[in-house]
Amino acid sequence: MSVQEYEDRPVAIPSELNLSSLSGKSVLITGGASGLGLAYAQAFVKAGAFVTIVDFNPQAGASAEADLAPNAMFVQCDVRKWEDLVAAFEKAVEASPRHSVDVVISNAGTIGADDIYTLDDPAGPPVKPNLRTVDVNLYGTIYTAKLAMHYFRRQPVDTDHDRCLIIKGSIAAYADQPGSPQYNISKWGARGLFRNLRRTSHRENIRVNFVAPWYVRTPILSAKIIDYLEGKGVKFATVDDCARAMLNIASDPSIHGRSLGIVPREEAPQGYVDLEHDDYQDGDFMKDWQKTVLATAQSIVDLA
DSSP: OOOOOOOOOOOOOOSSOOOGGGTTOEEEEETTTSHHHHHHHHHHHHTTOEEEEEESOHHHHHHHHHHHTTSEEEEEOOTTOHHHHHHHHHHHHHHSTTSOOOEEEEOOOOOOOOTTTSOOOTTSOOOOOOOHHHIIIIIHHHHHHHHHHHHHTTSOOSTTOOOEEEEEOOGGGTSOOTTOHHHHHHHHHHHHHHHHHTTTGGGGTOEEEEEEEOSBOSTTSOHHHHHHHHHTTOOOBOHHHHHHHHHHHHHOTTOOSOEEEEOOTTTOTTSEEEOOOSSOOTTOHHHHHHHHHHHHHHHHHHHO
16 A cells, blocks of 8 residues: 555545455444444444444443444543543454554544533623533544554555544534534534645555535434424435445545545435545635645744
């Protein structure tokens, strides 16, 4: 495997996937015990991979492990805790067939009431906000990416191994989401991490990509919210298409530095597209600014 330097080359979405390269690979998925994470775990096990399911929920994790045994293992973990994640990676390496971690999917995330948005009583003292959403969605992603790169560097660069990091974001990484500032912040931040890492990770044959689902019917959305969205005419992307996009990235060693949007089938026949929104187009003044930053940023860091 040899990852080329990142350049603007959109992914051509195939009608059929060749998943033979995933057989025997080791895949670690944070938030892998339910929702989209569980769908990813099921899809990779079906493709012949060994999956380490990293999740906070012990009941859901044990159930997922039992359903996918013997090709899956559950490790309880709070992604906000560095030590928990280190232990999860160590266990994944120890238990996997080739003692490696080939594909890492940073999927763990949460959303809920956001008290940054809550207006405090102006007559009383300001109330410190609970930043759990940022802690899980952003800091957990940063920790996961850091550890993925560390463990990727430990393994050989050959056809039996891969060095593939997939950051699961959201359409909220591209669109304003009023009322949920922490969710918006965390997903834009995860997208920023992806855009940064893709510029340098190729030097160590590490692929970094981003997946941004539209609205999907998963447990993170209550029935009340789903009914509301449907009443507004919102079409939903599917869980299966989310999993297929992950398989597409993991099985194709040429995909690096791209963001795939998971969209309703009404928008795209395969259910996902290359968003093509992370590279400035000709005629945009930001394209020249980006070139200047790329030519100088690393030197500035080295001089600091």
